[in-house]
Amino acid sequence: MPKFFITTLGCKVNQYESEVIAEELKSEGWVPAGPGETADICIIHTCTVTQKASMQSRQVIRQAIRANPDAEIIVSGCYARTEPDEIRKMEGIHQIIGHNDKLQTSNFKSHVSRFTFHVSDSRTRPFLKIQDGCNAFCTYCIVPYARGRSRSMPPADVLENIRRLKQAGRHEVVLTGIHLGCYGLDLSPSTSLTELLTRICEENPMDRVRLSSVEPHELTDTIITLTAQSDHLCHHFHIPLQSGDDGILRRMHRPYTQAFFRDLVTKIHQQLPDVAIGADILVGFPGESERAFENTYSLVRDLPISYLHVFPFSPHKGTPASTYPDKVPSKRIKERSQQMRALGNAKKSEFYRRFVGKTMAVLVEGKRERKTGLLKGTTSNYIPVLVSGQDELKNRLVNISVEEVRDNLVFGVPS
Ligand code: SF4
Numbered sequence: 293m294p295k296f297f298i299t300t301l302g303c304k305v306n307q308y309e310s311e312v313i314a315e316e317l318k319s320e321g322w323v324p325a326g327p328g329e330t331a332d333i334c335i336i337h338t339c340t341v342t343q344k345a346s347m348q349s350r351q352v353i354r355q356a357i358r359a360n361p362d363a364e365i366i367v368s369g370c371y372a373r374t375e376p377d378e379i380r381k382m383e384g385i386h387q388i389i390g391h392n393d394k395l396q397t398s399n400f401k402s403h404v405s406r407f408t409f410h411v412s413d414s415r416t417r418p419f420l421k422i423q424d425g426c427n428a429f430c431t432y433c434i435v436p437y438a439r440g441r442s443r444s445m446p447p448a449d450v451l452e453n454i455r456r457l458k459q460a461g462r463h464e465v466v467l468t469g470i471h472l473g474c475y476g477l478d479l480s481p482s483t484s485l486t487e488l489l490t491r492i493c494e495e496n497p498m499d500r501v502r503l504s505s506v507e508p509h510e511l512t513d514t515i516i517t518l519t520a521q522s523d524h525l526c527h528h529f530h531i532p533l534q535s536g537d538d539g540i541l542r543r544m545h546r547p548y549t550q551a552f553f554r555d556l557v558t559k560i561h562q563q564l565p566d567v568a569i570g571a572d573i574l575v576g577f578p579g580e581s582e583r584a585f586e587n588t589y590s591l592v593r594d595l596p597i598s599y600l601h602v603f604p605f606s607p608h609k610g611t612p613a614s615t616y617p618d619k620v621p622s623k624r625i626k627e628r629s630q631q632m633r634a635l636g637n638a639k640k641s642e643f644y645r646r647f648v649g650k651t652m653a654v655l656v657e658g659k660r661e662r663k664t665g666l667l668k669g670t671t672s673n674y675i676p677v678l679v680s681g682q683d684e685l686k687n688r689l690v691n692i693s694v695e696e697v698r699d700n701l702v703f704g705v706p707s
Contacts, residue, residue, distance in 0.1 A: 293322065296314070296322045296324060297324070298334075299352055302338070302339025303341070304468055305468055305469070306370075311419075313337075330363065332362075333366060336356050340434055341608075343607065343608060365386050366385075366389065370439065416464070417466055419468045420450070422468070422488075423443065423474065424440075427474065428474075430534075430545050432577065432605065434610060447491060450467075451495060454492070458498050462498070463687070464500035464502060465501055465502070466504060472485060485510065485515065489501075490514070492524075493518055500526055500655065501524055502528060505572070508556055528674040529560060530569075531571050533573060534546055535573070535577060535580070535587075536550045536587045538550055538587075540577050540579065543578070544613070557596065561596045573603065574603050575629045577613065578613060578616035589635065598674070599643070647694045652704075653689050654669035654670065654671055655669055656681075656688055656689075656690055666679060666680055667680075667686065669690070678702065679705065680705050
């Protein structure tokens with residue numbers, strides 16, 4: 293049987309698209325190449341969110357060519373779309389595909405555009421991509437150039453896909469998108485994320501529905517209230533803050549202020565005291581003075597934020613920010629990133645410890661954690677729990693008593 297190999301860099305959307313391509317290949321009779329085996333086709337799903345990601349994409353392409361000398365090599369993803377000429381310079385590549393091109397090999401024909409809105413259902417908590425592209429053009433971000441304008445899956449299809457996942461035995465779905473808060477604005481008649489979630493709550497097609505990242509100004513009062521009132525929308529918001537300094541936010545072309553973010557988080561926490569609130573922070577943007585960094589640091593420190601994703605700034609060719617003066621020295625960017633990550637770890641630990649002694653519904657995954665051999669699961673408010681228990685708990689929602697937190701790992705037993 294012909295063998296394929298897919299390697300993926302970058303974000304959840306890329307991971308999800310790779311899973312979908314893998315499912316599609318399997319349904320056509322292909323099998324994944326095992327360890328040590330060479331593949332007949334090799335797909336490298338690249339990322340270009342930073343210069344480092346572009347460099348890693350090139351490295352991974354070279355490794356794949358070396359390890360699979362006879363394979364048909366296909367490069368897809370954001371780096372393929374934004375820098376096809378760079379990739380063409382590399383020897384041994386058979387096809388470069390953008391997001392809307394056809395994926396076509398000598399043995400396999402399909403349309404990548406078909407993958408664009410599809411379901412990846414091999415996970416316990418599958419992703420459903422309901423939106424792609426972005427019109428926002430934040431000054432540091434290559435994504436609008438790489439993925440094009442915002443497009444959405446019609447609400448009826450979203451509901452249908454969720455039902456399908458439920459019928460396939462899933463208990464949770466993660467709604468993903470590049471700019472989820474823009475959901476529905478491109479459709480005719482236009483709709484919104486708020487309307488979609490209202491409909492999901494009315495029709496109740498799944499035990500748990502989780503949102504991936506939503507921009508601060510797009511997290512509406514209705515979404516917050518619906519989440520507080522619903523047993524099905526996860527008590528979890530991931531909000532890309534990026535900076536807590538108003539001057540830097542303006543330079544980033546981010547349409548909110550520090551005060552707006554503070555009010556938003558306070559409001560969410562008042563309605564949902566057990567909520568997990570995650571934030572993305574971009575450290576070392578050009579012009580980020582000590583004072584500006586301190587503004588971000590103290591904002592995060594003082595708010596009920598549960599975890600951070602910290603990204604050190606690296607200029608991306610083709611974006612306005614790559615030409616901005618007053619660059620922050622890379623040593624300082626590194627130090628600030630470490631400081632911010634340490635704060636994130638402390639906030640996470642504090643958040644986890646609040647739940648010791650409580651009983652929480654945990655969705656247990658199909659695989660055990662490698663090091664401890666314990667079952668892995670996730671609560672509605674995004675706490676990863678390691679559970680002692682038998683395999684029969686797998687892929688089930690189980691009540692777990694949280695016993696202790698050690699090294700930021702949470703341990704529990706069925707209650
Ligand atoms: S909202 Fe800004 S950061 Fe997010 S994808 Fe769009 S341009 Fe990039």
